[in-house]
Amino acid sequence: MTRPLTIALDAMGGDIGPDVVVPAALRMLERRADLSLILVGREDVLAAKLAALGASGRAGIVIRHATQVVDMDEPPASALRNKKDSSMRVAINLVKSGEADACVSAGNTGALMATARFVLKTLPGIDRPAICTTLPSVHGSTHMLDLGANSDCRAAHLLQFAVMGAELVRAVDGIERPRVGLLNIGSEEIKGNDLVKEAHTLLSKTDLNYIGYVEGDGIYLSPVEVVVCDGFVGNVSLKTSEGVAKLIKHYMSEEFRRNLLTRLAGLIALPILRAFSQRIDPRRYNGASLLGLNGIVIKSHGGADVLAFENAIRIATIEVEKNVPQLISRRLSSLLEQRLAS
Amino acid sequence: MTRPLTIALDAMGGDIGPDVVVPAALRMLERRADLSLILVGREDVLAAKLAALGASGRAGIVIRHATQVVDMDEPPASALRNKKDSSMRVAINLVKSGEADACVSAGNTGALMATARFVLKTLPGIDRPAICTTLPSVHGSTHMLDLGANSDCRAAHLLQFAVMGAELVRAVDGIERPRVGLLNIGSEEIKGNDLVKEAHTLLSKTDLNYIGYVEGDGIYLSPVEVVVCDGFVGNVSLKTSEGVAKLIKHYMSEEFRRNLLTRLAGLIALPILRAFSQRIDPRRYNGASLLGLNGIVIKSHGGADVLAFENAIRIATIEVEKNVPQLISRRLSSLLEQRLAS
Numbered sequence: 001m002t003r004p005l006t007i008a009l010d011a012m013g014g015d016i017g018p019d020v021v022v023p024a025a026l027r028m029l030e031r032r033a034d035l036s037l038i039l040v041g042r043e044d045v046l047a048a049k050l051a052a053l054g055a056s057g058r059a060g061i062v063i064r065h066a067t068q069v070v071d072m073d074e075p076p077a078s079a080l081r082n083k084k085d086s087s088m089r090v091a092i093n094l095v096k097s098g099e100a101d102a103c104v105s106a107g108n109t110g111a112l113m114a115t116a117r118f119v120l121k122t123l124p125g126i127d128r129p130a131i132c133t134t135l136p137s138v139h140g141s142t143h144m145l146d147l148g149a150n151s152d153c154r155a156a157h158l159l160q161f162a163v164m165g166a167e168l169v170r171a172v173d174g175i176e177r178p179r180v181g182l183l184n185i186g187s188e189e190i191k192g193n194d195l196v197k198e199a200h201t202l203l204s205k206t207d208l209n210y211i212g213y214v215e216g217d218g219i220y221l222s223p224v225e226v227v228v229c230d231g232f233v234g235n236v237s238l239k240t241s242e243g244v245a246k247l248i249k250h251y252m253s254e255e256f257r258r259n260l261l262t263r264l265a266g267l268i269a270l271p272i273l274r275a276f277s278q279r280i281d282p283r284r285y286n287g288a289s290l291l292g293l294n295g296i297v298i299k300s301h302g303g304a305d306v307l308a309f310e311n312a313i314r315i316a317t318i319e320v321e322k323n324v325p326q327l328i329s330r331r332l333s334s335l336l337e338q339r340l341a342s
Numbered sequence: 343m344t345r346p347l348t349i350a351l352d353a354m355g356g357d358i359g360p361d362v363v364v365p366a367a368l369r370m371l372e373r374r375a376d377l378s379l380i381l382v383g384r385e386d387v388l389a390a391k392l393a394a395l396g397a398s399g400r401a402g403i404v405i406r407h408a409t410q411v412v413d414m415d416e417p418p419a420s421a422l423r424n425k426k427d428s429s430m431r432v433a434i435n436l437v438k439s440g441e442a443d444a445c446v447s448a449g450n451t452g453a454l455m456a457t458a459r460f461v462l463k464t465l466p467g468i469d470r471p472a473i474c475t476t477l478p479s480v481h482g483s484t485h486m487l488d489l490g491a492n493s494d495c496r497a498a499h500l501l502q503f504a505v506m507g508a509e510l511v512r513a514v515d516g517i518e519r520p521r522v523g524l525l526n527i528g529s530e531e532i533k534g535n536d537l538v539k540e541a542h543t544l545l546s547k548t549d550l551n552y553i554g555y556v557e558g559d560g561i562y563l564s565p566v567e568v569v570v571c572d573g574f575v576g577n578v579s580l581k582t583s584e585g586v587a588k589l590i591k592h593y594m595s596e597e598f599r600r601n602l603l604t605r606l607a608g609l610i611a612l613p614i615l616r617a618f619s620q621r622i623d624p625r626r627y628n629g630a631s632l633l634g635l636n637g638i639v640i641k642s643h644g645g646a647d648v649l650a651f652e653n654a655i656r657i658a659t660i661e662v663e664k665n666v667p668q669l670i671s672r673r674l675s676s677l678l679e680q681r682l683a684s
Contacts, residue, residue, distance in 0.1 A: 245586060255617050272604050272608070
């Protein structure tokens with residue numbers, strides 16, 4: 001008998017912890033009764049939370065005790081050294097031992113990346129794992145990486161990110177040859193820094209569907225499925241996007257609240273404004289993949305709510321079902337062979 | 343008799359050229375009859391354009407003939423070497439000779455920066471000029487630099503950008519001690535690359551009102567007047583913002599066009615949607631300052647329309663009236679003295 005698809009959840013991680021993770025797990029189980037979810041964290045807290053939600057002994061959910069919690073601002077080195085029984089570490093251990101197929105954590109990104117890398121190791125051919133997320137686009141969606149794991153990169157790393165991103169999109173979205181773009185600037189005088197130029201040369205030699213440079217607006221407007229950049233630039237771009245979206249929301253709400261008439265118009269337009277808000281709702285995009293590891297680890301936003309965390313669990317299940325790490329690994333070996341042969 | 347405030351306009355620059363620049367000049371003169379505007383470019387073309395608009399011989403406007411035009415994709419070195427009688431070069435020459443107080447161009451950014459630097463030279467204490475623009479913020483507005491002139495920077499350059507941005511804001515917005523932030527990433531494990539850490543140390547030692555690190559969303563959401571970054575990151579962030587704004591506009595218009603009912607609601611909400619659109623209209627923010635030069639040069643977006651180009655001219659007049667280069671220069675000398683004294 002094969003065991004069901006199993007996801008370990010760092011139930012103590014994130015700004016909110018069990019109050020988000022436990023209800024999100026229960027919601028996910030309502031959708032997919034075939035899953036097995038392991039809540040990792042303090043047993044007393046988690047049992048009480050399940051009981052409070054009337055879900056003690058619910059099929060498909062088990063608690064795995066872990067005594068410690070990694071703080072949101074704890075340095076990764078400290079988490080690695082001093083938090084060997086943290087909910088985060090134990091959840092990752094479950095992936096390592098094969099008891100879980102993937103884990104999801106809303107905890108401290110740095111600690112998660114460092115711990116996952118230490119416990120699971122990187123795939124052969126990958127120097128550095130990267131953080132990858134889906135972003136909305138006028139053409140559907142774009143995957144962007146790295147979003148902050150590596151703030152200083154070499155060109156070879158960007159090449160590895162491109163391979164990982166392309167395999168992820170191929171597996172998850174079923175696009176055979178996803179278009180890969182390299183994030184660059186459009187200022188005519190320079191056209192990029194040395195890193196980007198070197199990565200461009202490397203990418204042009206692969207059999208990836210590499211379409212060349214993409215500017216910042218291209219993430220959202222260009223027909224491209226994977227956008228590659230170093231983690232500093234990727235993180236700034238991602239956070240900038242959040243800022244613009246919030247500013248626009250702020251302006252819109254100010255305009256509709258200007259006076260009685262505008263409020264009335266807002267009331268009439270409410271269903272449309274709601275539908276619109278849902279489309280740009282960042283919770284729908286919550287769940288970033290830590291790619292390049294020997295195992296599936298999904299990072300949820302620290303401030304994720306129930307809906308957002310549930311989405312992160314859903315992404316984990318998809319990556320398990322599609323065997324993403326194995327696909328990346330296979331692709332890397334074939335790239336390596338091509339190079340040896342040439 | 344002192345001559346009126348005079349702005350040289352590269353009338354051939356940009357994607358559209360005289361069809362935008364000439365009407366924008368006329369509109370600007372309607373607002374401010376005390377200005378003198380010099381249209382630089384092919385005399386026959388510009389005279390015909392003025393005639394077509396019924397403005398031949400209009401007071402406050404003169405044509406300065408220039409035989410060449412810098413192409414939008416022309417390498418800066420080629421423009422410098424081969425286009426010595428381009429509308430762009432002649433407009434900058436007018437600033438150098440003192441016939442104009444500032445110039446505005448919608449032409450090729452790289453060529454404009456290279457030519458301006460060659461003709462006007464940088465201010466003492468400035469290694470590299472930077473491109474700076476105003477961005478909307480929930481707190482009013484933010485100035486960000488560099489936006490693409492320098493894709494590889496050293497920490498000392500970021501310090502110079504901070505001084506220039508702060509002086510610009512002090513002069514233009516009348517804020518005595520503008521808050522200066524350094525753009526960084528929030529990924530916990532690393533907190534920035536070496537460049538940012540070193541710049542942070544430098545900035546902390548100045549008497550600027552330095553508030554520390556700002557993440558991408560902080561450009562639009564944090565109480566900060568000046569955000570400093572290298573040109574690669576700044577350009578990606580700026581273009582990303584444009585992309586997000588366009589995506590959101592696209593989604594909103596899709597939602598309001600979904601069916602007859604949503605169209606009706608859209609009609610009712612139209613005045614509000616218009617007011618909202620105006621607030622995020624990028625044309626209102628058109629006109630980036632090339633800071634650090636011995637003279638005032640304003641870069642308009644290449645695709646600027648009449649309203650947008652007029653705004654760029656308006657920014658030029660403000661910087662002239664406030665003596666921005668002189669203020670930056672004075673500030674730099676005082677910083678230098680402080681260092682020598684300490």
